[in-house]
Amino acid sequence: MNIRGIAGVAAIAVTGLLAHGLYQLVPQGQPLTRSEVIGELVGPPLAGYSRTRLYRYGEHQYLTGQLISGERDLAGLGRAPVLDALVPEVARGHASPRAAAIPAASALAAGPADLAQDLLRAGAASREVRNLIYGGRDNGRYALLGSIGGDAGVSLIGTPGQTLYLVTGTLRRAGEDGPPAAWDVLRSDDHGASWRYDPEVTLGPPQRHTMFLSDARAVALEDGADGERLLVSEDGARHWAGLWLREQVWPDAGSDDKALHGPADGAGGQPAYGWSLYPVAADRAVGWSWRERVASGGGARRSETRRFEVRFQNGASPALRITHDVAPVPAQDPLSRPVLGQTEYATHGNRIFRLEPEQGNWHELAATPEVRGRPSWIGQAWFGRNGWVVQTYADHLFAFGDYTRTYFYTRDQGRSWRPFQLSPDQERGLLGLDAAGEGVLVHADRDGRTLIVRYALE
Known part of the structure; x- marks a missing residue:
C-alpha cells in the first residue's frame, strides 16, 4: 500500500474513532417532560x-x-x-x-x-x-x-x-x-x-448511622483512636454505653495486622477497617466489618469480611455473635441513618443489594447496564415500592477528568432498564423518588413559591 493509501486508512480510522467518542457523549434516553405539581x-x-x-x-x-x-x-x-x-x-x-x-x-x-x-x-x-x-x-x-x-x-x-x-x-x-x-x-x-x-x-x-430501635433504645457507631465503638442507649439517647467492637469482632487483629504489613503481590500495605450497622428488629441489629490492605500508592484490597449480630437484653450488656469469612458486602453510605421497618438497599460498583432482615444477610438483586458500550458504576440510587432510579457513571473516549452520567429506571427490579435525561434545573432540585417509585420529585421555584413537581417515569 502506498503512502496515499495508508493516509486514507488512517483518516478513516481517526474519523471513526472521533465519531465513536462523540457518540459516547450523547446522553441516552429521552427527557422527562410530563409533570404535575403535587x-x-x-x-x-x-x-x-x-x-x-x-x-x-x-x-x-x-x-x-x-x-x-x-x-x-x-x-x-x-x-x-x-x-x-x-x-x-x-x-x-x-x-x-x-x-x-x-x-x-x-x-x-x-x-x-x-x-x-x-x-x-x-x-x-x-x-x-x-x-x-x-x-x-x-x-x-x-x-x-x-x-x-x-x-x-x-x-x-x-x-x-x-x-x-x-x-x-x-x-x-x-x-x-x-x-x-x-x-x-x-x-x-x-x-x-x-x-x-x-x-x-x-x-x-461523632456518632454515625444513629438509629432508634424503639422510643427508648438507640444505637450508633463511633470512630475512636482505639477503633470502632458500638454505642447503645436505653433511655432515649440521654446516656450512652460504649462497646469496643474491634476487640469483639477482630480479637486476632494484632497478629493479623502485622501480616498485612508484610509483602503482598510485591508491596506492603497499611491495615484499615470498615464498618456498617443496620436495624432488623427492636432487640436486634446486624453489622459487618471488613479488613483491607491500603497500599502506599493508593488503592485497597479487602482481605476478609466478618459479620456481627447484636442482640439487646433489658438490664444486661448486648450479646454479640461473630461470623468469620463471610462474603464481601457493600459499604454503607456514610450519611445514612437506617430506619427500622424500612427496606434497606445498598450498591457496590454497578450492583444493587437488598438486606433480608430475617436472615440478616445481603441479597444481590441486579446490575446496571453498560453505557454506550462501556461498563457503568452507580453514583446515587433511589428506591420506591414499584420502581428504582439509579444515576450511573461510565468512562468515555474523551474523558478529560469527566464521565458520562446517565439515569436509568426499572420497574422490574433490574431485569430491564430504561435510560432517561434530567435537565440541569431538574438535577439542581432533585429530591429523589416518590414513595411509589413511579415518579421523580423535584423542588422548583416558581413566582416566589417552592413547588414539589413530579415527573412521571413511563
Whole structure:
C-alpha cells in the first residue's frame, strides 16, 4: 500500500474513532417532560442552591433546606416556631440587645414572640443562612414546622413512635454536672407540630448511622483512636454505653495486622477497617466489618469480611455473635441513618443489594447496564415500592477528568432498564423518588413559591 493509501486508512480510522467518542457523549434516553405539581411548601421558598433532603418516617415526610434570609422573608418565617429561641446559647449570642437582656432560662416565659422576632430581624439584617423544616404526608402541602440559623445545616432522626429529633449545627456547652459537650438537639413528640429544647439528649457527630430501635433504645457507631465503638442507649439517647467492637469482632487483629504489613503481590500495605450497622428488629441489629490492605500508592484490597449480630437484653450488656469469612458486602453510605421497618438497599460498583432482615444477610438483586458500550458504576440510587432510579457513571473516549452520567429506571427490579435525561434545573432540585417509585420529585421555584413537581417515569 502506498503512502496515499495508508493516509486514507488512517483518516478513516481517526474519523471513526472521533465519531465513536462523540457518540459516547450523547446522553441516552429521552427527557422527562410530563409533570404535575403535587405539593407546595407553605412558607418561604428554598434557595436554588439549597442543600435539600427528604426524610420519610412512616406516613410522615419531612423536607429540610436553606435560604439566605432577608426582610421579605420575615412574615413567612414568623408564622412558624423560630427554633433559635429555644436554644439558650444561640438566643443569648444572636438576639438584639433588648432580647439579650432577657436571661436565657426565662426568655420564653418573659416574651418568646419578642425574642423570636428579634432573632429573625437580626438574621435578616446580617443575611444569615436559615434552615427550614417542612412536614407533610405522602406529598401534598408541606407546612413550615420551624426554622433555625446556621450554615452547617440540620438533620432529623425519627423514632418508631411520634418523636422527632432535630440535630442542629451548634455545639452545646458541657455543664459541670450535666451531659458532655454535644450538638444542641430539639425534640418534638407530635411529628414536628411543637418543639422543645432537650439538654439531656446527645445526638449527632461523632456518632454515625444513629438509629432508634424503639422510643427508648438507640444505637450508633463511633470512630475512636482505639477503633470502632458500638454505642447503645436505653433511655432515649440521654446516656450512652460504649462497646469496643474491634476487640469483639477482630480479637486476632494484632497478629493479623502485622501480616498485612508484610509483602503482598510485591508491596506492603497499611491495615484499615470498615464498618456498617443496620436495624432488623427492636432487640436486634446486624453489622459487618471488613479488613483491607491500603497500599502506599493508593488503592485497597479487602482481605476478609466478618459479620456481627447484636442482640439487646433489658438490664444486661448486648450479646454479640461473630461470623468469620463471610462474603464481601457493600459499604454503607456514610450519611445514612437506617430506619427500622424500612427496606434497606445498598450498591457496590454497578450492583444493587437488598438486606433480608430475617436472615440478616445481603441479597444481590441486579446490575446496571453498560453505557454506550462501556461498563457503568452507580453514583446515587433511589428506591420506591414499584420502581428504582439509579444515576450511573461510565468512562468515555474523551474523558478529560469527566464521565458520562446517565439515569436509568426499572420497574422490574433490574431485569430491564430504561435510560432517561434530567435537565440541569431538574438535577439542581432533585429530591429523589416518590414513595411509589413511579415518579421523580423535584423542588422548583416558581413566582416566589417552592413547588414539589413530579415527573412521571413511563
